[in-house]
Amino acid sequence: MATERYNPREAEPKWQKAWSEAKLFETDNSDPRPKYYVLEMFPYPSGRIHIGHTRNYTMGDVVARHRRALGYSVLHPMGWDAFGMPAENAAMQNKVHPGKWTYDNIDTMREQLKLMGLSIDWSREFATCDVDYYHRQQMLFVDFLEKDLVYRKQSKVNWDPEDMTVLANEQVIDGRGWRSGALVEQRELTQWFFRITKFSQDLLDSLETLTEWPEKVRVMQRNWIGRSEGLQLRWELLAGTAPEGESELEVYTTRPDTIFGASFMAIAADHPLAKKAAASNPDLAAFCEECRRHGTSVAELETAEKKGFDTGIRVVHPFDPDWTLPVYVANFVLMDYGTGAIFGCPSGDQRDLDFANKYGLPVIPVVMPADGDAATFQVTEEAYVDDGVMINSRFLDGMTPDAAFEEVASRLEAASMDGRPQAARKVQFRLRDWGISRQRYWGCPIPVIHCEECGVVPVPKADLPVKLPDDIDFEKPGNPLDRHPTWRNVACPTCGKPAKRETDTMDTFVDSSWYFARFTAPKADDPTDPKAANEWLPVDQYIGGIEHAILHLLYSRFFTRAMRETDHLDLAEPFKGLFTQGMVVHETYRTGSGAKGQWHAPSEVRLDDSGGKRRAVVIATGEEAEIGSLEKMSKSKKNTIGPEEITQSYGADTARWFMLSDSPPDRDVEWSDRGAEGAHRFVQRIWRVVTGAAANIAPGDAGDAGDESLAMRKAAHKALKAVGDDFEKLGFNRAIARVHELVNQIAPTVEKAAAGSDSDKAAAHEALSILVQLIAPVMPHLAEECWQALGYEKMVAETAWPVFDPALVTEDTVTLPVQINGKRRGEIIVAKDADKDSVERSALAADFVIHHLGGASPKKVIVVPNRIVNIVA
RNA sequence: GCCCCCUUGGCGGAAUGGUAGACGCAAGGGACUUAAAAUCCCUCGGCCUUUGGCCGUGCCGGUUCGAGUCCGGCAGGGGGCACCA
Secondary structure, three states: OOOOOOOHHHHHHHHHHHHHHHOOOOOOOEEEEEEEEEEEOOOOOOOOOHHHEEEEEEEOOHHHHHHOOOOOOEEEEOOOOOOOHHHHHHHHHOOOOOHHHHHHHHHHHHHHHHHHOOOOHHHOOOOOHHHHHHHHHHHHHHHHHOOOOEEEEEEEEEOOOOOEEOOHHHEEEEEEEEEOOOEEEEEEEEEEEEEHHOOOHHHHHHHHHOOOOOOOHHHHHHHHHHHHEEEEEEEEEEOOOOOOOEEEEEEEEEOOOHHOOEEEEEOOOOOHHHHHHHHOHHHHHHHHHHHHHHHHOHHHHHHHHEEEEEEEEEEEEOOEEEEEEEEEEEOOOOOHHHHHHHEEEEOOHHHHHHHHHHHOOOOOOOOOOOOOOOOOOOOOOOHHHHHHHHEOOOOOOOOHHHHHHHHHHHHHHOEEOEEEEEEEEEEEEEOOEEEEEEEOOOOOOEEHHHHEEEEEEEEOOOHHOOOOOOOOOOOOOOOOOOOOOOEEEOOOOOOOOOEEEEOOOOOOOHHHOOOHHOOEEEEEOOOOOOOHHHHHHEEEEEEEHHHHOOOHHHHHHHHHHHHHHHHOOOOOOEOEEEEEEEEEEEEEEEEEHHHHHHEHHHEEEEEEEEHHOOOEOOOOOEEEEEEEEEEOOOOOOOOOOHHHHHHOOOOHHHHHHHOOOOOOOOOEEEEHHHHHHHHHHHHHHHHHHHHHHHHOOOOOOOOOOHHHHHHHHHHHHHHHHHHHHHHHOHHHHHHHHHHHHHHHHHHHHHHHHHOOOHHHHHHHHHHHHHHHHHHHOOOOHHHHHHHHHOOOOHHHHHHOOOOOHHHHOOEEEEEEEEOOOOOOEEEEEEOOOHHHHHHHHHHHHHHHHHHHHHHOOOEEEEEEEEOOEEOOO
């Protein structure tokens, strides 16, 4: 029968409209059904959606549609991470207001997303730059301030003197500003910090409960938090060598067991003792200055050689008053970790060893392998950092390092110095408080006022929001808020005298640290409706890129805790399930080389693989382009594909199907036209199979169907079971393979059934209905069109997920492979769940077994029920 | 340097310790067609003496009746962290 080809350009807008009019995806908080919250990391409105975004959203959409069919009340919202620098850059380059640029982009991107047919509750949409949103963020800030979860302190920043702006570390390239090229200075500014370290231990411990997170992400967070147990230990300065008024040096160590291997002390250039010593020593002062300068660039840090400067100060060993050690200022000691001072044990630490070898300091091995020889064990080029046994360490000799740690810690805790214990055990974290001040315009204003009389005063909630002024100019460098003629000036809320607004805005990571909570009640007057937040949260399935494995997720975990302390919700962990998806990559095409090199978009080249070699030819010029490696889609390499390019030709369903097939969702997928063509062929195939039979089949009792029809029903029910499991585990590629398999199995039978008995027709109708429901989460438009062809009146998007019949997914007999000595020699067919003895008898009676055994009797027969038989000859 | 992950046909990838290569892409052959597209059918890891057999999941070893899967070592590739004492 001749059938019309399926036309996505007609069908897709039609169904999108139908869903929208039926408000199928708008979620009511009062819906009594069990709740399921699926969320994809919201996009930055950079200008255009590319196909990589849509893979992420498609995954979430499959989960959302599947859960909805399973009877859940599903929350699946979308919004925009809309503050940030690109808008300001655009403002400077194109003289367009950052707000206009952002909202224009959002409009474009929303339309692009809508083409994909995502089942999103658009009624909850917001952008973080909406006054309504940042208003509530300011309320949170004020609440945090009250609970001492926000504070101000001096902190170093990278300052670009030409652009008069603060730079993030990644904007500093070779010590210069990425835009201006000016030498970056380190400046001390008073900045706002969130007290994330208050929760260090909890953020670490609680990782254990996040069993639905990738292990990789948990490891990364654990390392980032960086807990260590050690000893804070005070060393007495040798009288006569110390600067005026200094009598001790406190260090932090995780290896107190190696204290007899100490051969020097090293302190940071910014350490108070270093500053004091430098005051009377110009050479030392110069060295300290050099250390500070090197702090700016990551690249320099990586290659930096260990360098030190002997201050002339000496300390006395805590266990031997006659043993004194030199104090160096060293470039590898950080002021803001521990106490900014260490003791160096060269034999047990590679950095210390490098340092000692450079400055001719002693290297005393104090730990050796358990089977080593203390008399000959030496450390020269490589420090010994493993477990073992203590040597050269007086009363510690023979102990394990762990026992020695305990011994040293207990003795020094008991020892007194200046009336206080000489040492204290201390847990130290690598995690630092989160600096959120940004000297920029396009961000959430920090709602405080600086008054000469009253100090720092939070803006009263009644006076919120502090709105960004619209009349700004980007003609001059620096923060437009700072030089705005009137915006800064305000009366102090406490005393009424003239005061100044804070001109810093918040890090955009703040915006994304609680948007998931706002989605649960996006119109609430308060930041959240605690009832809605508690009912919806945690997000059941969060989906996003691995690039946010640390900061965004950690900040969100902090925010959830901070919002609990301020009574905005009542939970600690915002994301129950986390999935990190791979990227969509595409090969690149390039002509010329070096500075003259030029990238070409996929649409600009023609591919040709005749003669066994793939070649790319630039259509406009006929020039041959070099085919480059698979890379993340990026504007600069022009290897991006927009959703429209696909929807205009093949339709959204094809794109959705293709992006989820083949590659597992956590790996990268290569976008290729051939793959997309293949997916589109399958779309058409389903349409043909369904509509070819639809007119001649009808629902009914399939109980009397013939063997072929029964096989078709079994195939459908087995696929239903498997695909449901796969969707739940986000195994989209496997689910898609199963659907292919199902179509391969039933396509021939369906045609025959359409000309068969009523039972056969019912069987075909049932199998096709299941098929359509299985594809519906991935190809929702095609599914609706097919569903209608099958005679249903309700849409498939509002139809419950079918339930498989257990009787149809099990077989009476099972084919067992038979191995002889672990090699497969044949197979036997036995009754399902047959007892081991009868299986063994059948196996031994099989021709091929008798042949292979050659009359010998087997030594052993292993029968794994319903799995395999292995005969050991 | 430290930590983590990965390695299976021409390609993407399947495979609760139990028939390796499901499914798809690409390729080759055939049918239909005036022709093309579309569609349908067949072949598709390697080797051999081809109704059968041998080898085969980066490499070397181990555990096991049985290893792609578990353990130890090595190699290659990727990712994260950045001197954290």
